[in-house]
Amino acid sequence: MGFNNVSFNDEQIKYFYPIVKRMVRKIVVKMPESYDEDDFVQVGMIGLLKAFENIDTTKDEKAFYKYALLKAKGAILDKLRSVDVVSRYTRDKLKSISKAHKEFLKENIFDASEKSIAAKAGMTMKEYHKTMLEVSNLDIVSLDEMLEDEISLQESIEDKNSKSAINILEESEQINMLTKALSKLSKIELDVLSMYYYEDFSVKEIAQIIKKTQSRVSQIKTNAIIKLKHLIEQEYTKY
CATH class of the missing domain: 1.20.140 (Butyryl-CoA Dehydrogenase, subunit A; domain 3)
Structure with a gap:
């Protein structure tokens, strides 16, 4: 997935991955055709990565984690809207x-x-x-x-x-x-x-x-x- 960023280390990936996976299971009720759970987990993790790249993570870590998870959720919802178009x-x-x-x-x-x-x-x-x-x-x-x-x-x-x-x-x-x-x-x-x-x-x-x-x-x-x-x-x- 390419998370080789100094501000997003292996420990943080291990911490966030199950949270994002649960987020996907909660949000994606009906999986769009040709997509699976891992596709959306990856999208959520990329949203996290972007949050880590754009924000100083040393300031108020708890508040930042909430912000990062919000970005992950937003990325998942954006992807879902793009592939699950309602007629x-x-x-x-x-x-x-x-x-x-x-x-x-x-x-x-x-x-x-x-x-x-x-x-x-x-x-x-x-x-x-x-x-x-x-x-x-x-x-x-x-x-x-x-x-x-x-x-x-x-x-x-x-x-x-x-x-x-x-x-x-x-x-x-x-x-x-x-x-x-x-x-x-x-x-x-x-x-x-x-x-x-x-x-x-x-x-x-x-x-x-x-x-x-x-x-x-x-x-x-x-x-x-x-x-x-x-x-x-x-x-x-x-x-």
Whole structure:
């Protein structure tokens, strides 16, 4: 891999490699065709290397390691976006699903079944499951960009300075909005979001814990994110 840089020694490689490997297993739910895990681990390690080359590692080592891992995660996500392009058809279907969620939430229906969501979105269950499978690798930023809504969920849920943690927002109004929105999610949706973003479990690990399939966990996570996005928008309009 070419990590023969004086600022990135063998000891550091041994320390970071399993962390980056776990990061890949957490982020890449559905491996793109013709790629394997090692491809993404290498991309993450290269992201680390670039961080080591550009920053003085002697200053605040703990803070630097967080920064380096953030760069590794960014490199992995960038690569994933470049090879796992979502088709226009799937984008349109996802927007229909999002719109269906929004309509149910406006009616104060917070626990609409997937069958009801699919029906309101004008698609069969086969189309629904196919769409959810194809977007299983999307991160919050990608969903924000794809759904093109006014409120960025990235700013509300994901801490950019630590490993996939639900960020405690600084402003009291934002905290209040997020708290109210979260209170309207189901227990399983809250559990999945908490385990994924706060406790740093992979989709595979969450599936084992709640005794569901990985694809089912991915669907719960994506649906919860879409619902949370619209619930925060509802709370935002009240201010």
